[in-house]
Amino acid sequence: MHLDHTHSHDGPPAVSADAHRPDGRRRALRIGLGGPVGSGKTATVAALCRALRDELSLAVVTNDIYTREDAEFLLREAVLPPERITAVETGACPHTAIRDDISANLEAVEDLEDAVGPLDLILVESGGDNLTATFSKGLVDAQIFVIDVAGGDDIPRKGGPGVTTADLLVVNKTDLAPYVGSDLGRMAADAKAQRAELPVVLQSLRAEDGVGEVAAWVRGRFAAWTA
Amino acid sequence: MSRTALLVLADGRFPAGGHAHSGGAEAAVKAGRITGAGSLEEFCRGRLHTAGLVAASLAAAAALGLDPVELDRAADARTPSPALRNASRRLGRQLMRAARAAWPSGELDALAGEFPKGAHQPVVLGLTARAAGLGPEDAAHCCAYESVSGPAGATVRLLSLDPFDATRVLARLAPEADLVVRQAVDAAHRAAEEGIDALPAASAPLLEIDAQAHAAWAVRLFAS
Numbered sequence: 001m002h003l004d005h006t007h008s009h010d011g012p013p014a015v016s017a018d019a020h021r022p023d024g025r026r027r028a029l030r031i032g033l034g035g036p037v038g039s040g041k042t043a044t045v046a047a048l049c050r051a052l053r054d055e056l057s058l059a060v061v062t063n064d065i066y067t068r069e070d071a072e073f074l075l076r077e078a079v080l081p082p083e084r085i086t087a088v089e090t091g092a093c094p095h096t097a098i099r100d101d102i103s104a105n106l107e108a109v110e111d112l113e114d115a116v117g118p119l120d121l122i123l124v125e126s127g128g129d130n131l132t133a134t135f136s137k138g139l140v141d142a143q144i145f146v147i148d149v150a151g152g153d154d155i156p157r158k159g160g161p162g163v164t165t166a167d168l169l170v171v172n173k174t175d176l177a178p179y180v181g182s183d184l185g186r187m188a189a190d191a192k193a194q195r196a197e198l199p200v201v202l203q204s205l206r207a208e209d210g211v212g213e214v215a216a217w218v219r220g221r222f223a224a225w226t227a
Numbered sequence: 228m229s230r231t232a233l234l235v236l237a238d239g240r241f242p243a244g245g246h247a248h249s250g251g252a253e254a255a256v257k258a259g260r261i262t263g264a265g266s267l268e269e270f271c272r273g274r275l276h277t278a279g280l281v282a283a284s285l286a287a288a289a290a291l292g293l294d295p296v297e298l299d300r301a302a303d304a305r306t307p308s309p310a311l312r313n314a315s316r317r318l319g320r321q322l323m324r325a326a327r328a329a330w331p332s333g334e335l336d337a338l339a340g341e342f343p344k345g346a347h348q349p350v351v352l353g354l355t356a357r358a359a360g361l362g363p364e365d366a367a368h369c370c371a372y373e374s375v376s377g378p379a380g381a382t383v384r385l386l387s388l389d390p391f392d393a394t395r396v397l398a399r400l401a402p403e404a405d406l407v408v409r410q411a412v413d414a415a416h417r418a419a420e421e422g423i424d425a426l427p428a429a430s431a432p433l434l435e436i437d438a439q440a441h442a443a444w445a446v447r448l449f450a451s
């Protein structure tokens with residue numbers, strides 16, 4: 001490369017990450033939720049919908065691995081009208097669909113905006129995957145990584161891209177800690193060590209307003225998005 | 228032509244949505260028609276000479292500069308199963324996004340405007356090849372290879388088939404794929420002279436029927 005060629009190659013954002021739609025309107029803020037199987041991603045999405053649906057125009061994209069269970073759960077719970085929930089098929093490879101080849105998910109978020117927009121916020125739930133699964137910046141503006149106390153209290157210490165780099169780390173199911181012998185203090189300290197200044201929330205969705213802190217974080221992201 | 232551009236376009240990691248599709252392999256595995264490397268090879272051979280040949284011809288014709296809207300209609304006419312038409316348009320739309328990012332072109336923009344929900348994938352592929360400075364033969368190669376590499380990759384996941392066996396199947400089919408490419412390019416040139424009806428219309432009824440059944444499954448790994 002030439003020495004005088006030092007200007008940034010980051011250039012304009014990827015087509016897919018552009019903050020505006022072709023018609024010039026601001027598109028919805030897109031927040032991804034990833035994490036291991038069964039950690040509470042869908043439960044968190046459902047709780048967020050209930051907490052935010054009266055103040056924001058919402059939609060959800062689920063990435064089930066081989067069923068439509070997540071989408072069907074959200075439909076059954078009636079957290080949003082059915083036309084605001086879309087399921088994407090991932091060919092046995094959830095992390096591919098949220099990171100390496102995001103085209104089907106991008107199509108889903110764009111179709112939702114076309115069909116039920118204007119939208120303020122789209123939550124994209126990844127299929128349950130491993131600790132290295134993260135969302136592409138071309139797909140989401142921020143990501144939440146959800147782990148739970150029952151998966152072992154050494155997960156924050158093990159780190160990995162999800163735990164270390166997600167914009168928000170949620171340690172879910174704190175109500176179960178006494179039963180599975182997980183040390184919440186240690187999980188919080190290990191998470192802090194891995195993540196420096198990035199925020200961590202310990203929550204139990206069994207508690208009254210269990211999703212409150214995460215909802216507040218989402219509101220903060222939305223305020224920054226529309227600022 | 229740039230041979231490297233061809234590699235970029237043909238790369239399995241080119242982000243155009245193909246990873247979520249099995250090319251009929253998921254249904255064939257469930258029906259017991261693909262059980263290992265041998266039956267995978269037979270399945271792929273059948274797909275190559277039917278769906279593969281048709282797709283490669285459409286792509287070659289688009290790369291040659293034939294009217295993409297007419298080619299899209301020809302693709303519809305050659306795809307009886309609504310589920311497969313739908314899958315092909317979805318893949319076309321996804322390829323369009325990646326293609327416009329990689330090789331911006333007025334022709335791609337025009338086709339995207341004409342078909343906002345997606346033109347048939349082989350047609351988009353042919354125009355993508357043009358935008359990348361590639362020719363009809365390159366476009367046909369991509370389609371012919373994709374028609375077998377998709378099911379092979381999916382079968383590795385579906386049956387936990389040894390990946391070396393799956394790759395050997397693809398290597399063994401390569402000379403046949405080259406023949407299909409030659410037929411496809413010849414057909415595209417004929418279509419340029421005689422009209423689009425000169426394109427082949429080979430079909431594999433089981434692929435079409437299985438695709439309809441597969442689209443109605445409640446539980447599946449792949450979108451098609």
Ligand SMILES: Nc1nc2c(ncn2[C@@H]2O[C@H](COP(=O)(O)OP(=O)(O)OP(=O)(O)O)[C@@H](O)[C@H]2O)c(=O)[nH]1
Nearest residue numbers: 036037038039040041042043128172173204205206
């Ligand atoms: N005790 C307890 N159970 C919870 C909590 N959050 C979720 N669950 C339960 O954990 C189970 C899995 O929750 P889901 O929300 O489906 O988990 P998920 O991460 O979406 O799972 P996959 O999509 O399959 O990866 C369900 O039975 C939930 O009811 C919690 O805070 N406490």
Ligand SMILES: [Mg+2]
Nearest residue numbers: 041042070125
């Ligand atoms: Mg879930």
